[in-house]
Amino acid sequence: MALLVAQGLNKRFGAVVAAADIDVAIDSGERVSLIGSNGAGKTTFVNMITGYLKPDSGRIVFDGRDVTALEPRAITRLGVARSFQIPQLYGDLSVLDNMLVANACHDQTLSFRLPAHRGDAVERAEGLLERFRLLEHRNRRVAGLPGGVRKLLDIAMALTAAPKLLLLDEPTSGVSADEKFPLMDTVMTALADDATCVLFVEHDMEIVARYASRVVAFYAGRIVADGMPRDALATDDVRRYVTGELLAE
Amino acid sequence: MAANVNDAAMTADAPDLPPAVAAPLSPPALVAGSARGSVRLFAVALGAFVLLAACGWVFPRWLTFLLTMAAGNGLVSLGIVGLMRGGVVPFGQGMVFAAGGYAAALLYNKLGFTDAIGLALAGGVAALLLAAPFAPLLSRYRGIFFAMLTLALSMVAYGLLMKLDALGGSDGFNVGRPTILGWKLPDAHAGYILYLLTIGVATLAAALMRTAFDSTRGLVTLAVRENELRVEYLGASVRRAMAINFVVAAFCGGLGGALVVLSLGHIEPNFSYWTTSGEFVFVAILAGWQSVVAVFVASTVLEIVRSFSSAYFPNTWQLALGIFLLFVIRFLPRGIGSIWTPRGSR
Numbered sequence: 006m007a008l009l010v011a012q013g014l015n016k017r018f019g020a021v022v023a024a025a026d027i028d029v030a031i032d033s034g035e036r037v038s039l040i041g042s043n044g045a046g047k048t049t050f051v052n053m054i055t056g057y058l059k060p061d062s063g064r065i066v067f068d069g070r071d072v073t074a075l076e077p078r079a080i081t082r083l084g085v086a087r088s089f090q091i092p093q094l095y096g097d098l099s100v101l102d103n104m105l106v107a108n109a110c111h112d113q114t115l116s117f118r119l120p121a122h123r124g125d126a127v128e129r130a131e132g133l134l135e136r137f138r139l140l141e142h143r144n145r146r147v148a149g150l151p152g153g154v155r156k157l158l159d160i161a162m163a164l165t166a167a168p169k170l171l172l173l174d175e176p177t178s179g180v181s182a183d184e185k186f187p188l189m190d191t192v193m194t195a196l197a198d199d200a201t202c203v204l205f206v207e208h209d210m211e212i213v214a215r216y217a218s219r220v221v222a223f224y225a226g227r228i229v230a231d232g233m234p235r236d237a238l239a240t241d242d243v244r245r246y247v248t249g250e251l252l253a254e
Numbered sequence: 255m256a257a258n259v260n261d262a263a264m265t266a267d268a269p270d271l272p273p274a275v276a277a278p279l280s281p282p283a284l285v286a287g288s289a290r291g292s293v294r295l296f297a298v299a300l301g302a303f304v305l306l307a308a309c310g311w312v313f314p315r316w317l318t319f320l321l322t323m324a325a326g327n328g329l330v331s332l333g334i335v336g337l338m339r340g341g342v343v344p345f346g347q348g349m350v351f352a353a354g355g356y357a358a359a360l361l362y363n364k365l366g367f368t369d370a371i372g373l374a375l376a377g378g379v380a381a382l383l384l385a386a387p388f389a390p391l392l393s394r395y396r397g398i399f400f401a402m403l404t405l406a407l408s409m410v411a412y413g414l415l416m417k418l419d420a421l422g423g424s425d426g427f428n429v430g431r432p433t434i435l436g437w438k439l440p441d442a443h444a445g446y447i448l449y450l451l452t453i454g455v456a457t458l459a460a461a462l463m464r465t466a467f468d469s470t471r472g473l474v475t476l477a478v479r480e481n482e483l484r485v486e487y488l489g490a491s492v493r494r495a496m497a498i499n500f501v502v503a504a505f506c507g508g509l510g511g512a513l514v515v516l517s518l519g520h521i522e523p524n525f526s527y528w529t530t531s532g533e534f535v536f537v538a539i540l541a542g543w544q545s546v547v548a549v550f551v552a553s554t555v556l557e558i559v560r561s562f563s564s565a566y567f568p569n570t571w572q573l574a575l576g577i578f579l580l581f582v583i584r585f586l587p588r589g590i591g592s593i594w595t596p597r598g599s600r
Contacts, residue, residue: 055487081489093484095477106477109470110488115495117466117502120291121473166489 006069008033008202009054009170014063016049022226023049024060029221029228031202033169036193038213038234039206040247041223047206048090050223051172054204055087056080068169081111086168090175090206092159096148100139100158103147104130107165130165136195137161153184160192164201171196173205177212185209189216210238210248222247292465299461302547306453315445320557322449322517325456328553329510331537332463333503338543339467340499341479345401346408347507347534350381352525353411354508355515356421357381359429370432370451374512381508382501389497408526415523426522429515445517452513459506460546466502467546475499507534536575540582542589552590 007030014027023046031037039047052058054065056077065073072080095103105121108114108130134140137157142150147158156176163171176192177185189212196203207213213220213234220237222230229242237243244250310318330351337344354377361367361376388407395403416424431444439447466472474495477485482492515521524530533556540552559578563571586592 076486078486078489078491081487087487089484093481093487095480095484097480098473098476102473102476105470106473106485107488109474110485110490113489115471115474115490117469117471119470120465120468121470122468126470162484162488 007031008068010064010066011050011054012064012066014050014053014060014065016046016053016058016060016226022046024053024063025226027063027226027228029231031170031204031219033202034200035202036216036218037202037204038217038220039204039223040208040210040213040220040243042247045223045246046226047223048174049226051087051174051204051206054080054170055085055172081166081168084166084169085172086163086166086170087172088156088159088163088174088176090178092155094147094155094158094162097146099144099146100134100150101127101130101143103158103162104134104165107162111166133161133165138191153180153188156180156188157191161195164195164199167199168201170202170204173203175206175208177207177209185212186215214238295464296461299457303454303457306457307450310446310449310453318446318449319517320561321554322445322452323514324554324557325452325550326510326514326517327534327557328537328550329456329459329513330507330534331541331553332459332546332549333506334534334538335541335543335546335549336463336466336475336506337499337503338538339472339479340475340496342396342400342496343535343538344404344500344503344531345528345535346404346406346531347503348526348528348531349404349408349411350385350504350507351511351514351530351534352408352415352521352523353381353384353504354378354511355521355525356415356511357508358512358515359427359521360421362429362432363427368430368433369436370434370448370516373432373516374451374455374509377512377515378505378509381511382505384508385504386501389500390493392500393493393496405528405531408531409528412523412526412528415526422522424523426520426524428520429518431519432516448513448517452517455509455513456550459509460550463506464546471495471498536579540579540590542586542591542595544588544595545591548589548591548595555590 009031011027011029014024016024021044027050039050041047049058053060056072056075056079060073063073064071067080067083067085070083072083095106098106102121105126108126109121131140131143134143137160139154139157139161142154147155150158156179160173160176173192177188180188193216205217217234220230220232220234221228222237222240222243224242224246229246230237230240238248306321310321313321330347334344334347357380358373358377361373367373392400392403415421421427431439433439434447434451474485474490478492478495485492485495511525537549537552537556540555541548556575559575560571563574567574582590
């Protein structure tokens with residue numbers, strides 16, 4: 006059984022079609038890259054899966070359960086986590102505190118009596134920071150951290166929940182060219198031991214080719230290609246609407 | 255390869271950072287993050303109580319009374335600080351202050367229940383019960399809307415209290431001297447004993463609130479202030495967090511109201527008036543949101559400024575208060591607490 010099934014998803018914003026009859030099924034352990042030009046519907050798709058947007062019609066089934074009408078919080082608790090194009094962090098708090106917030110929210114251990122900085126919570130947070138090579142920043146204020154570190158922290162916080170499905174919205178955007186591959190290496194290494202299914206929105210085709218096991222290409226709210234990276238990236242629609250190679254010719 | 259991520263990122267961006275921002279955050283001086291930390295925290299609270307008790311013994315009566323009022327009012331502001339940490343400021347805490355005061359006064363006068371400790375707790379519970387039904391509604395609002403809604407509730411309460419003759423109308427009514435665990439307070443020391451009770455409750459509340467600030471819920475409250483969306487995406491309910499903080503603040507407010515009434519011996523609708531609520535907010539802003547001690551220091555400062563200004567500049571004491579607040583906002587934007595709490599402390 007597929008981990009995530011989207012059936013007939015439609016979403017419009019006025020005259021703009023953000024999703025048109027989206028049908029896709031994704032299995033556990035896949036590394037799926039969502040590609041497409043700006044406004045193609047990638048982030049709308051991610052937002053519908055995570056409950057931030059409700060589709061006008063259609064159905065989303067995660068792990069055998071219909072999650073179409075659920076709120077983001079409820080979907081998160083079922084095992085869907087996400088990071089953001091612009092890292093959504095707590096800038097006034099330290100890196101460790103950001104991780105402890107994620108821990109507390111995920112574990113539902115919100116209590117006035119339970120110390121935030123208790124040993125087991127700190128140990129767990131530090132373990133994840135170490136996987137993301139962020140331990141050296143643990144006591145630094147997040148607002149003062151460089152973009153690459155903020156991106157990694159954003160993803161590390163999402164992973165606190167040990168999700169079955171992790172959605173990364175443009176994990177390398179805003180990161181310098183030199184840092185993109187090291188950043189993705191760090192993320193994929195951190196995820197290597199997990200069976201987590203990863204969906205990542207990406208514009209950089211080199212990143213897509215290297216890290217995705219499958220590519221789903223969007224254009225005008227429709228899926229125009231779905232397959233192995235080499236095959237999907239070679240289709241005319243992808244070359245015309247996503248990479249722009251055919252237009253150049 | 256991967257090992258270079260952080261180095262590369264730091265190298266690329268770090269030079270642009272102001273040194274103060276890039277510096278590691280200092281851990282809070284007194285964090286209830288472990289059993290030992292909690293013991294230390296409550297030991298400090300006990301030490302503060304003993305010190306204040308000794309001071310109260312030698313202080314003149316007017317000063318002891320002033321400190322009693324400061325501690326009682328400070329409890330209300332302590333609750334406001336708890337809400338401020340989540341990013342909202344209530345302008346109507348006079349309502350819960352009055353609820354606590356009226357509950358204690360009515361229990362004393364109508365039911366003959368005279369125990370001061372029980373009356374104080376009853377005041378807190380009454381305020382909590384009054385606030386609880388509004389908590390789900392208020393948890394939906396932020397900023398000026400939250401402030402105005404709480405203000406509106408307090409003014410509705412004020413209007414009702416003014417019109418209800420059974421509660422003394424605009425004059426309010428007097429409350430007799432309470433007992434403590436069956437002990438009738440002697441005339442000569444009643445003020446001092448009520449001072450001990452009020453500062454005892456205040457120091458205990460301060461220690462408990464510090465524990466709450468350093469708890470998982472306290473940390474998530476700070477996260478809510480910065481980014482509600484992410485809190486929801488991490489699986490926690492922002493509205494629930496805000497509703498709980500509001501109810502806790504109501505309990506603190508009711509506790510403070512009851513203790514003030516017991517020392518004053520009088521209750522009136524002005525407890526719920528908007529200027530009273532404004533004074534609590536004034537104290538909270540003066541204190542800042544990092545230190546529980548600062549709340550009571552700020553409350554004492556307000557009482558001192560009020561007393562001396564009233565004596566030397568009658569009818570214009572608010573002017574002195576305003577100038578004082580301008581001074582604090584200009585030179586201590588994070589409040590009095592920032593004098594002894596390092597930047598970045600929670």
